Amino acid sequence: MTPLSYCTNVHPAEDLAGVLAQLDRYAEPVRRLVGTDVLGLGLWLPASLAAVLADDADLRRKLRAELDARGLEVYTLNAFPYGGFHDEVVKHAVYRPQWTDRRRLEYTVDCAIVLADLLPGTASYGSISTLPLAWRTPWDDADDRAAADALAELTRMLDGMAKANGRPIRLAVEPEPGCVLDSVADAVAWLAPRVDPRYVGLCLDTCHLAVSFADPAETVAAIHDAGLSVVKVQASAALQVDEPGGEAARLALADFTEPRYLHQVRERTGSADEPGEVLGADDIPQALTELPARNAWRVHFHVPLHARPAAPLSATTDVLRGAISALESTVEGELPHIEVETYTWSVLPETAGNGGDTALIRGIAAELRWAAAQLFATQGVTE
Template identity: 85%
Template sequence: MSYCTNVHPAEDLPGVLAQLDRYAEPVRRLVGVDVLGLGLWLPAGLAGELAGDPALRARLRAELDARGLEVYTLNAFPYGGFHDDVVKHSVYRPQWTDPRRLEYTVDCATVLADLLPDTASYGSISTLPLAWRAPWDGADDTAATSAFAELTGVLAGMARRDGRPIRLAVEPEPGCVLDTVADAVSWLANRVDPRFVGLCLDTCHLAVSFADPAETVAAIHRAGLSVVKVQASAALQVEEPASEAAQAALADFTEPRYLHQVRERTGDGAVLGSDDLPQALAELPAQRAWRVHFHVPLHARPAAPLSATTDVLRGAVAALESTVEELPHIEVETYTWSVLPETAGNGGDTALIRGIAAELRWAAAQLLGQEGGVR
């Protein structure tokens, strides 16, 4: 189990190393473990720099080891600038038709191969679900398929050399070409080598799509694919979105940096969507419950009339436990601490460190039955 460092802003190696001292090692101490997993986020420029310099990779590995930190997984969804004042749709660029996306992912694989602890059976890299949904056409499909094939060739060669694979985990997200897990399964099945490409199951995204977690896990495995990585996350939920209290509560979560897609399931089972929270009330009927793509802390239930979809997270992990011999990598990914209404501008580093540690303890207890801490 890891926590994802995309919650911290850093665009270069000094910034990443500063994160380790400022946040990651204090989180490890507070959780009370000798070794803590990090789901490392490396922006493209830094990934390229590290990939091109074995000495820099060795330095990063040594810095991690010295602090009791280890890396099994990388988050290669955001290419860079993930803490810009406005991120929104830019997080989906470059898309998988752009050679820069392939280059970035190969760089991440090169870095991860040298960071993996000796105990790791594989490494994982999560990536975006091809692109935002438009524009996208058949030519784009062909280009992305070719890019995945080229990446697979690289990963297969690395596996032969190193004796253990680096695996790509495609992360469906509302509004993208692969909007749902069902979309991703349909696109990936019979198109990729499942030894090297599978799914990243982000349970916030899964909840927003109103998919059943057990049925979703079963469908992935029926298609001959696997869940390579779970991003343990929870969406915001509101039962009566048209009420005055709900609108006031949701207004506190309306912020300019990230995109917060909203979905509403109708009485006949159809799922209606709006691309961002500010537009949702004008675009959706607001007659039934909403789920909002806003990652909320796992351990802290939002104040009524809002709630969180942690039951979907529990259900997904339980379904995996009953399906596979060994759970995939689990990465706690609440990147929204800086824009949460309760924490924006308040609490500073201490509140963030305590919050991440509390999430990890919650996840260890609720998902893995480890009451004593994170292992």
């Protein structure tokens, strides 16, 4: 059965007390509302907390017991944000420290130690998603070598853990627009000659995939043909703007322009029959002044899966469906871990459904129900 989780990076917490409070305040109410005995969590642990837990087996057992008592299971961790993910301004800080910085390796090792003790008995492996090396600048050949060395060191540690525990923990590198590994094609080209595919693969974030204008079926095939695998899917949808030059679209986008997170924008030139290059801007305000706005835009703003944005905006849930369909056709056995990752509830426009704990709990539950009903044609899914 394919585990379906929701990512807890939507909730602010920087210590164990905060994480445990999340379980009561949000996760258990979501489980009850979904109507399932067991709910998957894609747990986010800031680096400071991951280090404390990795150093204390008793605390790890306590966290596992608290999860079990509430009918919650953890197959996957999100180790992309290092900390402070709900600061007033995050923007480029989410890409630091990068994979050339030893702190990134240490954080990921800590997460692997924690996850090994949280995995339920039904898990065949655990997954940890991570950033695509760094923001694109500055980066040079020396950085390439340093990042490859760090992943090799991590792989040796993961191999030792797998031999000791009987189940592997696998790293899922998550391409993102604007980063060193901007697209899945970039990630495949960089990873394939450098990593051990038993322990390092891809996190396929379907919002990022949509923003890159990549074809989902071709993308999944390219990953498979390169000898890599999709370790984890972050089920997410981007904003689409079909006529970005129009006044109505620009007014609608203004509602999604906010100071906390970076919202990269891409526009593909050409036509459907003969697509040209993909043009980019690093945030919505820049896109409004820098892009030609002759063709549709896709915006890195994770929008709720079940709730279509008001016209003239729409969402790229068709890309998410296409990616899952391609995986069902390609992967033998169970699908990768699937994590609903809409971390933007707190910065959504009021008209899009933001509004307190009750709205958030209902929204997450609705997304999970939508995903279970809409995405999986042939495989069983556990929520």
